[in-house]
Amino acid sequence: MSDNSTDAPVLIAGAGPVGMTTALALHARGVESTILERDPEDRDRSGSRAIYIHGSTLRTLERVHPGLGTRMVDNGLVWPTRHTRWRGKQVFRRTYESLGGTGDIPHFTSVPQEWTEEYMHDALDEVGIDIHWETGVEHVESDADGVYVETADGREWEAEYLVGADGGGSTVRKEIGAEFEGSQSKNHFIIADVEADDDDPLPCERLFHYDAPEVDGRNVMLVPFTGGWRLDIQCFEDDDVEELASDERMSEIAADVMGDRYADRVKWVSTYQFLQVMADTFVDDDRRVLLAGESAHLLAPFGARGMNSGVADADEAASAIAVALDAKHEAVARDEIELFAARRETAAEYNLNAAGQALEYLQGDDPVTVLRKEVAAELADNFEVAGEYLDDAPYGPHDAPPIVSTGNY
Ligand SMILES: Cc1cc2nc3c(=O)[nH]c(=O)nc-3n(C[C@H](O)[C@H](O)[C@H](O)COP(=O)(O)OP(=O)(O)OC[C@H]3O[C@@H](n4cnc5c(N)ncnc54)[C@H](O)[C@@H]3O)c2cc1C
Numbered sequence: 001m002s003d004n005s006t007d008a009p010v011l012i013a014g015a016g017p018v019g020m021t022t023a024l025a026l027h028a029r030g031v032e033s034t035i036l037e038r039d040p041e042d043r044d045r046s047g048s049r050a051i052y053i054h055g056s057t058l059r060t061l062e063r064v065h066p067g068l069g070t071r072m073v074d075n076g077l078v079w080p081t082r083h084t085r086w087r088g089k090q091v092f093r094r095t096y097e098s099l100g101g102t103g104d105i106p107h108f109t110s111v112p113q114e115w116t117e118e119y120m121h122d123a124l125d126e127v128g129i130d131i132h133w134e135t136g137v138e139h140v141e142s143d144a145d146g147v148y149v150e151t152a153d154g155r156e157w158e159a160e161y162l163v164g165a166d167g168g169g170s171t172v173r174k175e176i177g178a179e180f181e182g183s184q185s186k187n188h189f190i191i192a193d194v195e196a197d198d199d200d201p202l203p204c205e206r207l208f209h210y211d212a213p214e215v216d217g218r219n220v221m222l223v224p225f226t227g228g229w230r231l232d233i234q235c236f237e238d239d240d241v242e243e244l245a246s247d248e249r250m251s252e253i254a255a256d257v258m259g260d261r262y263a264d265r266v267k268w269v270s271t272y273q274f275l276q277v278m279a280d281t282f283v284d285d286d287r288r289v290l291l292a293g294e295s296a297h298l299l300a301p302f303g304a305r306g307m308n309s310g311v312a313d314a315d316e317a318a319s320a321i322a323v324a325l326d327a328k329h330e331a332v333a334r335d336e337i338e339l340f341a342a343r344r345e346t347a348a349e350y351n352l353n354a355a356g357q358a359l360e361y362l363q364g365d366d367p368v369t370v371l372r373k374e375v376a377a378e379l380a381d382n383f384e385v386a387g388e389y390l391d392d393a394p395y396g397p398h399d400a401p402p403i404v405s406t407g408n409y
Contacts, residue, residue: 006034009160010321011149013137013172014038017050017113018293018310019165020120021061023129025318028064031325034159035129036151038136038166047268048193049113050307051225054409055101056400057308058109060315065123069105072119076109077226081205084391088213091380092387093205110225112193113307137166140175142288144330161321162289165314168275170295176284178291182277182352185300186363188235189272190245194254195265196228202258208394210373214256219362221394222257228267231257234362245271274300276356278348287337290317297348302358303396305351308409313344343403350401351409358396 010026012019015037026033053072062069078099084092100107124131132151139150140162147162164172173180196202207222214220219234231254235241243249247266255263278297283290293310320340324333361369373390380387400409 004158005155006157006159008032008034009325010034011036011147011157011159011162013149013162013164013170014166014293014295015131015133016165016167016293017117017120017307018295018314019163020117020124021064021311021314022163022165022292022318024061024068024120024123024127025064025315026321027127027129029318029322031318031322033129033163034157035124035131036135036137036149036157037131037133038152039133041131041133045114045117047113047270048225048228048230050116050304051110051112051223051230052304052308053109053111053116054304054308054400055105055107056409057311058105060311062105064315064318065127068119068123072111072116073105073109075115075119075226076111077204077224078106078109079204079206079224081203082391083203083205083207084387085207085209085212086377086380086390087211087217089377091377092384092391094388094391095205110223112225112228115226116307137164137171137175140172140289142176142284142286144286144288147288160288160325163314163317163321164289164291164295165293165310166295168294168298170291172289173279173291173295176281176289176291178279178281178284180275180277180298181280182275182298184276185272185274185359187237187273188239188241189274190233190235190241190250191270191272192231192233192250192254192266193268194229194231194258194262195267196224197261197265200261202229208391209257210377210390212257215253219394220257229258231266241271245269274298274359276300276352276359278345278352282341282345282348283337287334290320290337290340292317292344296344297352299351299355300359301355302362302394303351303355303398305355305409309347309351312347312409316340316344347401347403347409354396356396358394361393361396 010033058069136152149157221232223230292313327333376386
């Protein structure tokens with residue numbers, strides 16, 4: 001190919017949170033990159049999506065672009081109370097005095113993904129990295145010397161490395177011949193954003209309600225974020241999901257669960273059957289293309305491992321590429337990229353398993369899980385540990401993958 005359109009040694013496909021983090025993490029290591037994005041600049045990215053940002057993610061963002069992690073903290077919200085109900089009755093409630101975490105970074109923060117992306121755009125502007133909008137990657141080739149990319153506008157690009165951060169439908173993943181393997185959730189879930197009522201606010205707590213009478217016995221979760229609430233409903237297997245997610249029904253549900261004043265505050269509704277999948281390889285045969293974020297793995301959101309682990313992928317991809325670019329021998333460069341793949345594939349397996357445990361528990365109709373929940377609900381009045389089990393289990397295990405030295409999701 002000729003007529004190269006960039007001097008940067010690294011191309012990034014996708015300007016979602018993972019692509020933007022990759023560019024910032026490369027810049028922090030002295031490596032310039034070019035971002036190729038399929039969508040137009042004025043696209044709609046509404047929907048709160050990745051609201052729960054782990055402390056480790058905030059620390060990574062703060063490290064690669066000082067001020068970014070703390071900006072998210074300053075504009076985010078830390079809910080202090082965990083609250084769980086069972087068929088209308090409180091079974092667990094605990095309020096924490098301290099935000100946890102270290103220094104300026106709390107244990108987590110809750111901020112809409114739209115805002116996180118806006119702050120990342122500002123960070124890119126500050127360091128002078130442009131996004132090439134309406135420049136979707138269509139074709140990828142690689143060899144021992146580098147990568148060759150064609151974009152939808154007909155341009156050709158050459159670089160030393162390409163990071164595929166182009167989301168769940170990733171063209172880059174398909175072009176390197178990698179395939180998703182895994183499963184799909186049985187149940188549908190409805191996720192809605194509901195605008196907060198600052199004049200008469202609800203208690204600032206994360207609420208999980210098993211078999212909530214307000215929604216005819218479905219499980220409901222309510223999570224606050226700055227300016228709003230995530231309302232999450234687990235459908236029954238035989239539900240008419242479209243009907244349930246209609247504007248009219250969601251308005252009724254918001255009023256029943258949150259109070260009449262919320263009927264007109266539903267801002268965004270989406271329905272999901274969650275995929276639990278990862279690519280069979282995170283790198284190409286030539287060790288020149290790396291997959292990060294949802295191009296590499298899709299997880300059910302329980303435990304909030306999606307974007308959090310994508311940010312970790314991005315940081316580790318940047319670290320591997322920076323070392324590989326400086327390597328004196330090709331074998332050393334290959335080794336760095338393989339190490340990236342080994343670590344992040346291990347992390348993805350761990351995260352998939354953790355999100356899978358949460359999903360299994362929520363959908364669980366096996367008699368042992370059902371009995372365990374019933375018994376815990378019976379005992380919760382007298383034994384806090386039983387209520388805490390019901391409060392904790394919907395999110396799966398809390399720990400990060402056992403990747404030595406990073407502590408990243
Ligand atoms: C309801 C819901 C709740 C969630 N909650 C959480 C949570 O609490 N915590 C959490 O960590 N995660 C959560 N997630 C997951 C999180 O939203 C995703 O993990 C995150 O958006 C993935 O980022 P990404 O950059 O990998 O992909 P995306 O955000 O999908 O970005 C990919 C980008 O690539 C672009 N693109 C696509 N094809 C091409 C191409 N051919 N060429 C160039 N560009 C291309 C797209 O336009 C897009 O800009 C949630 C998700 C959902 C749906």
